[in-house]
Amino acid sequence: MKVPARFVPSWPSPLRGPWLTSVFAVALLVGIPLLFLTGLVSYTAYNPDLAPVNDMTPDKGVLGFYLLAWPTDPYWLYRVTQGVHVTLGVVLVPVLLAKLWSVAPKLFARPPVRSPGHALDRLSLLLLVGGALFEFATGILNIQLNYIFPGSFYPLHFYGAWVFIGAFVVHVALRLPRTVRALRGRDFRAELRTPRARTVPEPPDTTGLVSRTPGPPTVSRRGALGMVGLGSVVLFVVTAGQSIGGPVRGTALLAPHGRNPGPGPNGFQINKGVAATGVRARDIGPDWRLTVRGGGRESVLTREELERLPQHRADLPIACVEGWSTSDQRWEGVRLVDLAALVGLGHAPPAVYVESAQRHGSFRAVALRDNQVRDPRSLLALRVNGAVLSPDHGHPARIIVPGAPGVMNTKWVRRLSFGESSWPV
Numbered sequence: 001m002k003v004p005a006r007f008v009p010s011w012p013s014p015l016r017g018p019w020l021t022s023v024f025a026v027a028l029l030v031g032i033p034l035l036f037l038t039g040l041v042s043y044t045a046y047n048p049d050l051a052p053v054n055d056m057t058p059d060k061g062v063l064g065f066y067l068l069a070w071p072t073d074p075y076w077l078y079r080v081t082q083g084v085h086v087t088l089g090v091v092l093v094p095v096l097l098a099k100l101w102s103v104a105p106k107l108f109a110r111p112p113v114r115s116p117g118h119a120l121d122r123l124s125l126l127l128l129v130g131g132a133l134f135e136f137a138t139g140i141l142n143i144q145l146n147y148i149f150p151g152s153f154y155p156l157h158f159y160g161a162w163v164f165i166g167a168f169v170v171h172v173a174l175r176l177p178r179t180v181r182a183l184r185g186r187d188f189r190a191e192l193r194t195p196r197a198r199t200v201p202e203p204p205d206t207t208g209l210v211s212r213t214p215g216p217p218t219v220s221r222r223g224a225l226g227m228v229g230l231g232s233v234v235l236f237v238v239t240a241g242q243s244i245g246g247p248v249r250g251t252a253l254l255a256p257h258g259r260n261p262g263p264g265p266n267g268f269q270i271n272k273g274v275a276a277t278g279v280r281a282r283d284i285g286p287d288w289r290l291t292v293r294g295g296g297r298e299s300v301l302t303r304e305e306l307e308r309l310p311q312h313r314a315d316l317p318i319a320c321v322e323g324w325s326t327s328d329q330r331w332e333g334v335r336l337v338d339l340a341a342l343v344g345l346g347h348a349p350p351a352v353y354v355e356s357a358q359r360h361g362s363f364r365a366v367a368l369r370d371n372q373v374r375d376p377r378s379l380l381a382l383r384v385n386g387a388v389l390s391p392d393h394g395h396p397a398r399i400i401v402p403g404a405p406g407v408m409n410t411k412w413v414r415r416l417s418f419g420e421s422s423w424p425v
C-alpha cells in the first residue's frame, strides 16, 4: 500500500545536518557520563550492601561491583553529588530534545532495515533513545511528583541506567569519528556570526540528516543553539536554588515541595511529615520510649533521660535524593557513639539498625554503617536550631548523619539495634 504523501513528513528544516547534531552530541557526551557517575554515587550512598532494608535492587548481581563504604566527609558530599545529578538532568532536557529533533528524520527512514549491520545499529538506537527517554522521564517524575512509583522508582531508574549507558557507549564508539569530522568541517564561531538570511543547509551527505527538500530557514543555527541554551539556563535558574538553598531557594520555581518552608527554627524543608506518613500522636507523645539494643543488652529511655545524657551539636544539612537540600541546620542531641556505650559497645561501635515509630510506608527502617555511627557528628537529634524538633521533623528524636542521603536520617526513631546479630532478618 502506498502511503499518501501528506502523511510522510518531509523534514524541510535547512538546519538539520551532521554539524548541528554533533554540537548537541558534544553537550550530551559531557553531561550523560556525569549523570551516570553521580547516579552510581547516589546508589552507593544508600549502603545497599549493608542490610536488606537498604537494598532496593537485590537482583543487581555484578552491577553492584563498585560499592564502597560511604564516607562521612566532607559532610556536604551527598548534597553536592545529588544536587549535580538532579540539576544536570533537568538542564540537559532541552539539549536531549534538540538532539532528538535533529535526528528525527532517521526514525522514519525507508527502507527501515537495509542490512544486518543496519538492523543492529537501529536496535542499539532503540535502546539508546528509549533508555534516555525512560531515565529522564522517571527521574523527573520522581523529583516533581514525589515518588509516583513508590518503591519501584529506584530499581526502574537503576536498571534503566545500565541499559541506557550500555547503548550510549556503543553509540559513542560508532559515531565519534563522524562527529569529530562534522565538527571540524565547520567553524563554530563563524556559525555564531551567521544570521538567518545567510543560513543555508549543510552540504548533502550520506548521514541522511540534511534535508533533500529544504524550505527557507525560520531561524539561524545560532538562533537554534541560543534557544536550546536559553532553555537550559532558565531550567538551571528555576531548579538549582533547591539544592543551593538559603535566599536562592526563592528562585527554585520548579521545587516540588514549594519554596517557602515557613518561619522559625523548624522552618526548613520537610519531606513527608506526620500526616503524610500516618504517624500516630500517641506513638510520639509522652509515652514514647527509645529502645537501645546490642551486645545482648537492652536499655529503654524516656525523652527526659535522653536529655540528661551529654548533648552535642552538629551543623549539618539534609540532602534528599530528589535533589533538594537544606542549608546547614544546628542539630543537638546524643551521639550515636554514646548510645552504643549504653549497651557496652562504646569503644568500637558497630553498624546500627534504626527503626521508626512510623508504621506504614517507606523509610521506616534503615541501617547505618559503623563509620557513620562512629562519627562524632552523628546524632540522635532532639533539638534543631535551638528549639525542640517539630513533629514533622521527627519529634521526639531523629537521626542526623554527615554526608549521607536524607533518607538515612530516620525520623520518629523508636529503636536502635547495634551490631548485625541483633538485626531482623
Ligand SMILES: Nc1nc2c(c(=O)[nH]1)N[C@H]1C(S)=C(S)[C@@H](COP(=O)(O)O)O[C@H]1N2
Pocket (backbone or CB within 6 Å): 268, 269, 270, 271, 272, 273, 277, 318, 319, 320, 321, 356, 357, 358, 362, 363, 364, 392, 393, 394, 405, 406, 407, 408, 409, 410, 411, 412
Ligand atoms: N520515618 C521516616 N523518616 C524519614 C523519612 C520518612 O518518610 N519516614 N523520610 C526521609 C527522607 S527521604 C528525607 S529526605 C528526610 C527529610 O527530613 P525532613 O523532612 O526533616 O527535612 O527524612 C528522612 N527520614
Ligand SMILES: [Mo]
Pocket (backbone or CB within 6 Å): 271, 319, 320, 321, 322, 406, 407
Ligand atoms: Mo529524601
